Amino acid sequence: MAVVTFSRQLGSAGTWIARQVAQSLGYRFLDRQLAYAAASRVGAPEMALEQIDELRLLQLAPTANAYAAYMEALRTLVREAAAQGEVVIVGKGGQAILRGLPNVLHILVIAPLDVRIQRVTEEKQVTRAGAERLVDASDRRRASFLRVQHGVDWMDPRLYSLVINTGLIKPIAAVHLVLDAVHSLETDISQGRQ
Secondary structure, X not given: OOEEEEEEOOOOOHHHHHHHHHHHHOOEEEOXXXXXXXXXXXXXXXXXXXXXXXXXXXXXXXXXXXXXXXXXXXXXHHHHHHHHOOEEEEOOOHHHHOOOOOOEEEEEEEOOHHHHHHHHHHHHOOOXXXXXXXXXXXXXXXXXXXXXXXXXXXXXXXXXXXXXXXXXXOHHHHHHHHHHHHHHHHHHHHOOOO
């Protein structure tokens, strides 16, 4: 029972790739539901909003205690999902929380800055300057989250089983790369080579 975590840069098509992988494998797909479930578990719904507000437009400021409880609930939920297997987990520090587990593939999806900005401009229907701000804010927030909550560098390739650059590899080809890696891992698991 394999588990796949995805970390991705905004505009890299990483979430789309993760969704396609989950669908192709018949795996559960967990993304923002984890933030909502963790916030619900600790009785702090504002935490879910705070986690998805990448630009800080809502200016939410949860207490340190609420944030710590939320993070512990999030870590627990990620571990519980992984224990059940057959799941694709997008973001939430999955590559750090599940680091070192033999049945887990960690995928990082990146793309050149200009490609990312162009994709965000088209997807979100914003100006180029707006897309640049979104990409920059997302990168800073994700890097900070991994550094503060898990003590790791988000872009450290040693955290990942596979790093895919969608500026060079089409997203559909990336889906096939990940599927091949999952099938290989599942074969190893079934043959006791893990």
